[in-house]
Amino acid sequence: MRLSNQSLQQYRRLWWFASRGLAAAALVLLITAILTAPSGLQNLFNGLAVGSVYAIFALGYTLIFSILRIINFTHGAIFTLGAYFTYFLTGASVGFNGLLANQRLPFGLPFPIAMIGGGLLAGLCGILIERVAFRPLRNKGADPLLTLVSSLGVAVAIVNVIQLLVGAEIYSYPRNPFGEMPAALNLGTFGGLSQRPVVIRTIQVIIFAVSMATVVLLTYFVNGTKIGKALRAVAEDATTSSLLGINTNFLISLTFFISGLIGGIAGTLVGLSVNVSGPYFGINFGLKGLAVIVLGGLGDIPGAVVGGLVIGVAEAFVPSEHVAYKEAIAFAVLFLVLLLRPQGLLGRAAVQKV
Amino acid sequence: MAMLEIENLSVNYGGIQAVQSLSLSVQQGEVVTLIGANGAGKSTTLRAISRIVNARQGRIIFNGEDISRLAPHEVVRRGVAHCPEGRRVLTRQSVYDNLLLGAYIRKDTAGIKADIELQFKRFPRLYERRNQLAGTLSGGEQQMLAIARALMSRPRLLLLDEPSLGLAPLIVREIFNIIRELHAEGVTILLVEQNASLALQHADRGYVLEAGTLTISGKASDLLNDERIRRAYLG
Numbered sequence: 001m002r003l004s005n006q007s008l009q010q011y012r013r014l015w016w017f018a019s020r021g022l023a024a025a026a027l028v029l030l031i032t033a034i035l036t037a038p039s040g041l042q043n044l045f046n047g048l049a050v051g052s053v054y055a056i057f058a059l060g061y062t063l064i065f066s067i068l069r070i071i072n073f074t075h076g077a078i079f080t081l082g083a084y085f086t087y088f089l090t091g092a093s094v095g096f097n098g099l100l101a102n103q104r105l106p107f108g109l110p111f112p113i114a115m116i117g118g119g120l121l122a123g124l125c126g127i128l129i130e131r132v133a134f135r136p137l138r139n140k141g142a143d144p145l146l147t148l149v150s151s152l153g154v155a156v157a158i159v160n161v162i163q164l165l166v167g168a169e170i171y172s173y174p175r176n177p178f179g180e181m182p183a184a185l186n187l188g189t190f191g192g193l194s195q196r197p198v199v200i201r202t203i204q205v206i207i208f209a210v211s212m213a214t215v216v217l218l219t220y221f222v223n224g225t226k227i228g229k230a231l232r233a234v235a236e237d238a239t240t241s242s243l244l245g246i247n248t249n250f251l252i253s254l255t256f257f258i259s260g261l262i263g264g265i266a267g268t269l270v271g272l273s274v275n276v277s278g279p280y281f282g283i284n285f286g287l288k289g290l291a292v293i294v295l296g297g298l299g300d301i302p303g304a305v306v307g308g309l310v311i312g313v314a315e316a317f318v319p320s321e322h323v324a325y326k327e328a329i330a331f332a333v334l335f336l337v338l339l340l341r342p343q344g345l346l347g348r349a350a351v352q353k354v
Numbered sequence: 355m356a357m358l359e360i361e362n363l364s365v366n367y368g369g370i371q372a373v374q375s376l377s378l379s380v381q382q383g384e385v386v387t388l389i390g391a392n393g394a395g396k397s398t399t400l401r402a403i404s405r406i407v408n409a410r411q412g413r414i415i416f417n418g419e420d421i422s423r424l425a426p427h428e429v430v431r432r433g434v435a436h437c438p439e440g441r442r443v444l445t446r447q448s449v450y451d452n453l454l455l456g457a458y459i460r461k462d463t464a465g466i467k468a469d470i471e472l473q474f475k476r477f478p479r480l481y482e483r484r485n486q487l488a489g490t491l492s493g494g495e496q497q498m499l500a501i502a503r504a505l506m507s508r509p510r511l512l513l514l515d516e517p518s519l520g521l522a523p524l525i526v527r528e529i530f531n532i533i534r535e536l537h538a539e540g541v542t543i544l545l546v547e548q549n550a551s552l553a554l555q556h557a558d559r560g561y562v563l564e565a566g567t568l569t570i571s572g573k574a575s576d577l578l579n580d581e582r583i584r585r586a587y588l589g
Contacts, residue, residue, distance in 0.1 A: 226454070226458070229447065229451055229454065229455055230455060230458060232444075232446065232447060233444050233447065233455055236444050236445065236446055236447075237442060239426075239438075239442075240438060240442040240444070241455075242406060242425070242426035242427050242430075243404055243406065243426060243430065243435075243436045243438060243442075244430065244455050244456055244458050244459075244503070244507070245427045245430035245431055245458045245459035245507060246427055246455070246458055247425070247427045248427070
């Protein structure tokens with residue numbers, strides 16, 4: 001059936017109002033929930049804290065997706081590696097299992113330096129993974145789907161090598177890694193807005209701040225620097241970029257390094273928050289991270305953060321007696337948003353060239 | 355010694371032999387044109403020079419150095435700029451940033467700024483649209499941007515691939531006026547064109563490529579009067 005131009009326009013206008021209406025309703029619902037639930041503000045802050053973990057995880061996906069248009073499933077493994085690297089750089093010893101049982105480095109670094117070292121090592125692993133799992137396929141002009149499978153394979157291999165070397169037990173970092181700091185901040189009742197005092201953990205504040213700083217820095221890097229502009233050029237048209245004198249392979253390596261660096265530091269911070277739960281520590285964020293970048297808009301850097309925070313907050317408002325539905329809520333939010341905005345919250349609609 | 359010397363170049367492209375034992379040379383300051391029918395191997399030859407396709411055999415000597423094993427970005431650093439077929443401007447970046455990226459290999463910030471001003475003077479329409487995304491430009495404007503971008507690397511040799519493709523006659527004339535200007539400024543150009551008559555009118559010498567093989571070559575003015583070329587390409 002062919003819609004006449006006029007009825008198509010009416011339909012579009014209706015759809016516009018409906019989608020804006022639904023979005024406004026969701027916002028009103030959220031604010032009501034925050035202000036009326038006994039621990040509404042507490043839930044909001046918990047949600048932002050969890051959401052910023054999702055966000056910083058998803059930033060690693062986003063950076064590589066925006067350049068290569070592929071999902072790098074090794075990112076979860078790199079996240080895990082960063083957490084372990086930091087642990088060992090502090091001079092702590094391996095547990096009782098694995099080939100390296102009871103081994104330790106002959107030196108121990110202060111925690112903040114170990115964390116940066118862990119991030120740098122994770123970044124180097126990112127470069128190595130790109131060489132092994134991505135570049136050979138790219139040089140052969142392989143389908144992006146094949147690269148996806150190859151990155152999944154590398155992720156599984158890394159998880160198993162970790163287990164082989166250091167076992168599957170939980171590792172925890174020393175207390176007060178950043179010097180003497182209170183474990184949590186009591187924010188009071190916000191002048192009566194909240195019926196109970198709101199408490200947030202210091203580490204959650206740190207993770208939130210690092211997420212926000214990372215997105216600001218990355219946005220500046222990609223849009224405001226010469227290398228960033230070259231990266232966007234490679235993302236759009238790699239062959240033409242090489243005709244401008246851009247070393248595309250070097251820039252792709254650099255992207256994997258930055259993504260690994262962010263992932264490694266994020267892994268360490270999350271490990272501070274919830275302990276390093278074993279070789280699957282980062283992989284567990286893999287699916288959620290995917291939901292986050294689809295929600296925010298594939299390849300969009302601020303979108304990854306918005307998507308992470310939205311899913312985190314949505315999950316936090318699931319009542320504790322229904323906690324089993326948390327995952328369902330995250331994906332229900334994703335489903336609803338995609339119905340209204342298939343390109344994601346901040347993504348641009350794909351322009352069809354004719 | 356010639357600036358560019360191609361010896362016995364053969365290129366396979368998409369399973370077929372696109373170029374067969376081609377030899378040609380370009381002298382400093384010359385405008386040389388490579389003409390021929392669609393699919394004769396003209397663009398493939400340019401792509402082999404800038405190394406975005408691999409040669410099966412042959413040597414490409416640029417200023418005395420064999421560049422036929424270099425990576426594409428290294429060829430640009432030697433002083434070869436390739437303005438590709440279909441313009442290939444970076445549609446999601448501004449006109450200004452496209453020019454900036456054209457100077458990617460350069461470090462002299464002040465010189466880059468001055469050169470951008472120079473291109474804006476050459477192409478006033480690009481100045482008007484400097485903050486627009488390149489994807490929003492018309493085809494002719496995109497072609498101007500592609501040429502300006504290639505010039506931003508201060509090349510010693512400019513490879514121009516089908517600059518008139520798909521453009522209105524008036525715009526084509528404008529583009530060729532620019533080529534004449536560049537020639538007068540001493541820029542060395544290897545020009546690939548389907549519009550043989552316009553190309554020969556603006557070139558010093560020409561080569562005719564048929565099914566991957568060079569058939570005729572000579573001074574552009576002689577080729578314009580050559581009976582075989584008149585029949586096959588000038589109509």
